[in-house]
Amino acid sequence: MSSSSDRILTTHVGSLPRNEAVSEGIFAIEAGDDINLDEHHENVAEAVDAVVARQVSVGIDVVSDGEMSKLSYATYIKDRISGFEGDSPRRAPADLEEHPEFLKRQARLGGTPSYKRPQCVGPIEVTDTEPCARDIANLATAVETHKPTAAFMNAASPGVIALFQPNQHYPDHESYLYALAEAMRHEYEAIVAAGFALQLDSPDLGLGRHMMFKGQPDAEYERLANQHVEALNEAVRNIPAESMRLHICWGNYEGPHTHDAPMSQVLPIALKAKPQALLFEAANPRHAHEWTAFAHLESQGGIGDDKVLVPGVLDTTTHFVEHPELVAQRIERFAGVVGRERVMAGTDCGFSTFAGYAGLDTDIAYAKMAAMAAGAEIATKRLWP
Numbered sequence: 001m002s003s004s005s006d007r008i009l010t011t012h013v014g015s016l017p018r019n020e021a022v023s024e025g026i027f028a029i030e031a032g033d034d035i036n037l038d039e040h041h042e043n044v045a046e047a048v049d050a051v052v053a054r055q056v057s058v059g060i061d062v063v064s065d066g067e068m069s070k071l072s073y074a075t076y077i078k079d080r081i082s083g084f085e086g087d088s089p090r091r092a093p094a095d096l097e098e099h100p101e102f103l104k105r106q107a108r109l110g111g112t113p114s115y116k117r118p119q120c121v122g123p124i125e126v127t128d129t130e131p132c133a134r135d136i137a138n139l140a141t142a143v144e145t146h147k148p149t150a151a152f153m154n155a156a157s158p159g160v161i162a163l164f165q166p167n168q169h170y171p172d173h174e175s176y177l178y179a180l181a182e183a184m185r186h187e188y189e190a191i192v193a194a195g196f197a198l199q200l201d202s203p204d205l206g207l208g209r210h211m212m213f214k215g216q217p218d219a220e221y222e223r224l225a226n227q228h229v230e231a232l233n234e235a236v237r238n239i240p241a242e243s244m245r246l247h248i249c250w251g252n253y254e255g256p257h258t259h260d261a262p263m264s265q266v267l268p269i270a271l272k273a274k275p276q277a278l279l280f281e282a283a284n285p286r287h288a289h290e291w292t293a294f295a296h297l298e299s300q301g302g303i304g305d306d307k308v309l310v311p312g313v314l315d316t317t318t319h320f321v322e323h324p325e326l327v328a329q330r331i332e333r334f335a336g337v338v339g340r341e342r343v344m345a346g347t348d349c350g351f352s353t354f355a356g357y358a359g360l361d362t363d364i365a366y367a368k369m370a371a372m373a374a375g376a377e378i379a380t381k382r383l384w385p
Contacts, residue, residue: 202248
């Protein structure tokens with residue numbers, strides 16, 4: 001995992017706004033329309049080059065491909081592994097269920113995805129490795145051209161696949177998770193073999209509490225969340241911890257978030273996952289105070305000496321551009337917990353969780369990342385005087 005002994009590095013969670021041509025192509029493929037696939041793949045490759053160039057230009061050290069080729073960070077897998085068909089009922093987060101008019105408003109404004117979320121209806125096996133190979137080739141070409149410090153690539157964790165694509169085939173949830181883990185292992189290992197850090201997106205550990213596990217007692221949620229981590233660890237058994245990062249969040253949507261599990265409950269579970277780096281929400285009004293959970297756990301020796309913390313220093317649901325001084329303060333807060341060499345600056349979540357919906361204006365998203373880079377410079381000067 002990229003960390004630094006002389007400055008604070010910057011990164012983000014992964015998804016970035018897609019251009020119109022790429023989004024139209026993704027939705028045409030999803031609808032089964034007859035399109036020129038070669039032209040679409042070329043559009044995606046050009047978009048990856050453009051977003052890597054722009055990340056470098058605003059000061060992002062560890063870049064991604066922006067998830068340009070993917071419909072969303074979890075459902076893209078249906079085109080790579082077998083067993084998924086149709087659609088599934090929507091499970092609204094518990095906080096939005098308490099505010100039905102706001103939930104309707106979110107849907108009306110496009111904040112609720114309307115694309116299909118297929119169910120698992122058959123055996124899960126790898127069926128097509130070409131999409132992952134194209135993603136890797138596109139990012140490799142862009143990295144060679146624009147030369148960022150390092151690069152990462154997103155992949156869905158077994159748990160988040162299960163969160164959004166319910167099981168109708170396997171005899172129990174555990175069997176489903178481990179089938180997903182084995183099928184996704186090929187993609188995970190291919191990303192690392194290509195020289196990129198593997199980012200495992202695992203919102204199921206946070207968001208899952210008020211969606212998949214809502215109504216469950218705490219003990220049952222914790223048991224199931226630990227099961228998700230165990231399946232993830234099995235999937236990455238052949239990958240070194242330092243080649244991986246894990247992203248957890250409570251849902252990248254503007255809403256009350258009054259049913260979010262506290263970080264004090266989620267963190268001990270997330271830290272059992274093998275990846276060395278942990279990316280998490282730390283900027284938005286519902287979770288900014290929870291740096292104290294890290295301080296408390298570290299005081300008890302519970303974080304461990306090898307973990308790298310990547311707190312979100314930017315809120316990805318608001319168009320406010322964070323002041324660099326605030327960014328610096330947020331970085332320094334976590335540096336005070338685990339040390340300056342084990343902190344990177346990140347974002348609460350992605351800037352475009354699914355195609356066709358850029359929660360933030362594209363230019364403002366990059367302005368926020370530029371502010372993060374400026375804040376990291378301020379923090380660096382104070383942490384390495």
